[in-house]
Amino acid sequence: MAGKGQTKRKDKDRIVLRTGEGQRPNGTYEYRWTDRSGTRRRVYAKTLELLREKEEEIQKDKCDGIKAEARYVTVNDVFDMWRQLKRGLKDNTFQNYQYMYNMFVRPDFGKTRVSSLKKSDAKRFYNTLADERGLQVSTIDSVHTVLHQVLDMAVDDAYLRVNPSDNVLKELKQSHIFKTEKRRGLTKPEQELLLDFLQRNHTYNHWYPIIAVMVGTGLRVGEVTGLRWCDIDLEEGLVDVNHTLVYYDHRETEGKKGCYFNVNTPKTKAGTRQVTMLDFVRDAFIQEREYQEANDIHCAVTIDGYTDFIFVNRFGATQHQGTLNKAIRRIIRDCNDEVLLREEAEPVLLPHFSCHSLRHTFTTRMCEAGVNIKVIQDALGHADISTTLNIYADVTKELKKDEFAGLDLYFKKSPQQNITSPAL
Incomplete structure (x- = not known):
């Protein structure tokens, strides 16, 4: 309110202006105020009506404790702060987060001012990733994380x-029908075909131990490739899982660039566990040791202080997921070629699968054997039992389907019984 004798300021249309309001020489309007930090701020509008709408938003922000500088801060600015302050992540996970953000968010959506963000903007962004860029739901999930x-x-x-x-x-998952195939483990006949082929085939026999260990322990690929001889006890039949071997692009970690190995501790306490060896798993470890001794192969690397890795290549370097999956593709091809040459009526063939499918294979065998769900969770190192329950539900659903298919066949083959009613 103007003081006694003070002239009220007006615009060119003789409308009285409020404190902080002003009209610029070009006819547009501005509003100036001081924020909580003592910094002078200003906003502009083409008309006084639009300016006062902005003033109302500013006053509401003040009441709600929203920072005035939010009007000038972009999503990218907040990400840069988050990147500097974020702690408690494994380096490979943190690098993957940065890659996802810089690849998909920073170029466009990241330039949006935080103050203007609405839920509709986020929905539009996610729909763009799905519809225009054609990203898989798993990739969008990583961006969202x-x-x-x-x-x-x-x-x-x-x-x-x-x-x-x-x-x-x-909401995106509900509104879009994503074409996703659930990972499944190998069936028992497929598993038997795979392991039998590896044991018999001279070309691929050296891959048998590591694949047999994955099938028979359910370890993640990084846990298997990171195993050292001191992590297994052949007499007690135990595998001690206490770290994982990761191979990834370090990008900007401490000025380093390129892909190389690191050893990480498990992400959760559940990841640190002991897994009991099945007989064929123990035999696989022994076969690997004998193969290396016969061929004078020794571990030749030390990674983050860890050495004496069990599964190494002929040069003594550790194995990694890419190499294993390439070998699996060749194994599938040659195994199926061998089966087809036998010209069986209903041949069992290997489906397309990867290292991670062997973890599901182990889970499937445990479900089929009726192993307690908590035992399955502990063996797999799941921190959240819902993860185990989801896999368990999928497997048991397939088991029920197979059981009822067999029951249906039994009824069809059963001779018709003539039932006579007892005499009254």
Whole structure:
């Protein structure tokens, strides 16, 4: 309110202007104020009506504790702060988060000012990733994982009232029919075909031990390739899982670039565990040791202080997932060629599978054997039992289907019984 004798300021249309308002020489309007940090801020609008709408938003932001600088901060700015402050992640996970953000968020969506973000903007962004860029749902899930954390920080730091990406991924999955194939383990006949082929075939016999260990322990590929001789006890029949071997692009870690190995501890306490050896798993370890002794192969690498790795190539270097999956593709091809040459009526053939499929194979065998769900969770190193339950549900669903198919066949083959009613 103007003081006594003070002339009220007006615009060119003789409309009285409020404190902080002003009209510029070109006819547009501006509003100036001082934020909580003492910094002078200003906003502009073409008309006084639009300016006062912005003033109302500013006053609401002040009441809600939203920072004035949010109007100038972009999503990329918040990500850069998140990147500097984020702790508690494995380096390969952190590098993957940065890659996902820089590849898919930073170029466009990341330039959006935080203050203008709405849920519809997040939905539009996710739909663009799915419809225009054709990303798989698993990739969009990875993008969401990091973006949601970044926007959570924006809420915590009073740049936003709510996280606009909340529930957006769930809605995307409901509205889109993504073509995803559930991973499945090998059936028992497929598993027997694979292991028998590897044991008999001279070309691929050296791959038998590591594949047999994956089939018979359910270890993740990094856990298997990271095993050292000191991690197994052949007498007690135990495998001690306490670390994992990872191979990834370090990009900008401490100025280093390129792909190389690191040893990481498990992400959760559940990942550190002991797995009991089945007989064929123990035999596979012994076969690997005898093969290396016969061919004078020794571990020749030390990674983060770890050495004496069990599964090494002929040069003494550790194995990794890419090499194993390439070998598996060749094994599938040559094994199936051999089966087809036999011209059997209903041949068992190996499906397309990867290292991770062998983990599912182990899980499937445990479900088929009726192993307690908690034992399965502990053996697989799942921190959350819901992960185990989801796999268990898928496997038991298939088992029920097979059981009822067999029951249906039994009824069809059963001779018709003539049932006579007893005399009254």
